[in-house]
Amino acid sequence: MVQLERTLSSGRTAIVIGASSGIGEALARRLSADGWRLGLLARRLDRLQAVAAELPGEAVARRIDVAKPEDAVSVLEGMLAEFGGANLVIVNAGTGHLNPALAWSSDKETYDVNVLGFAALSQLAMRHFLARGSGHLVGVTSMAALRGIADGAAYAASKAYQSTYLDGLRALAKRSGLPITVTEVQPGFVDTAMMKVDPPLPWILRKLLVASPDRAARQILVAIAKRKKHAYITRRYGPLAFLMKRLPRPG
Numbered sequence: 001m002v003q004l005e006r007t008l009s010s011g012r013t014a015i016v017i018g019a020s021s022g023i024g025e026a027l028a029r030r031l032s033a034d035g036w037r038l039g040l041l042a043r044r045l046d047r048l049q050a051v052a053a054e055l056p057g058e059a060v061a062r063r064i065d066v067a068k069p070e071d072a073v074s075v076l077e078g079m080l081a082e083f084g085g086a087n088l089v090i091v092n093a094g095t096g097h098l099n100p101a102l103a104w105s106s107d108k109e110t111y112d113v114n115v116l117g118f119a120a121l122s123q124l125a126m127r128h129f130l131a132r133g134s135g136h137l138v139g140v141t142s143m144a145a146l147r148g149i150a151d152g153a154a155y156a157a158s159k160a161y162q163s164t165y166l167d168g169l170r171a172l173a174k175r176s177g178l179p180i181t182v183t184e185v186q187p188g189f190v191d192t193a194m195m196k197v198d199p200p201l202p203w204i205l206r207k208l209l210v211a212s213p214d215r216a217a218r219q220i221l222v223a224i225a226k227r228k229k230h231a232y233i234t235r236r237y238g239p240l241a242f243l244m245k246r247l248p249r250p251g
Contacts, residue, residue: 015039018093020047026217032057066093066117089125090138096155107154114158136181143188146244187233
């Protein structure tokens, strides 16, 4: 039987929230290959355990439901205590819906995960780093934060909230005078279950704009290593973001 949990040793410790698939899974695989010991958190525990079992390094998998912020905070607190702290926390969990009919249940789920859950977990990570005197918080937002989206108004708004909240935590870290880094990672289209486009992108746009999870993870880890404040993923989204910020609002 495969050993899913391994005794942790000293060294760099990272906690990846939302690691069961997509960008989070790709980050976990690359961090493990680089020698990090990992705490992996996600709602789908069976899938998460399968990922942990395949990693070359030390890993522990725990279930977390980010839609229930108080419970999620308790899980992260427990993992931080279990590890004796962490150097890096990546808040990657998120959700979103195409919702042109404006069904409240869909929007509420988006706010529960992307606003309340994101803020609660990011806040806990920041408190942890302030208490230990150093650390690195990474929040995965979206290019959707830059503009409202007709079919995904709640999703875009929730991502804008995340972006602004990370700005505030970064300012708090700077004021503390401690070596704490807050990095916002702002992906465009990444080929995961979260990529919901209707109608589908033409093949030429897919080729130009859609990245694989592994390619996204590689660029995110470069941004982490350089302790950047912000990174567009992939980098080709930088010029597009410049235009999006300056184009007139619709209507």
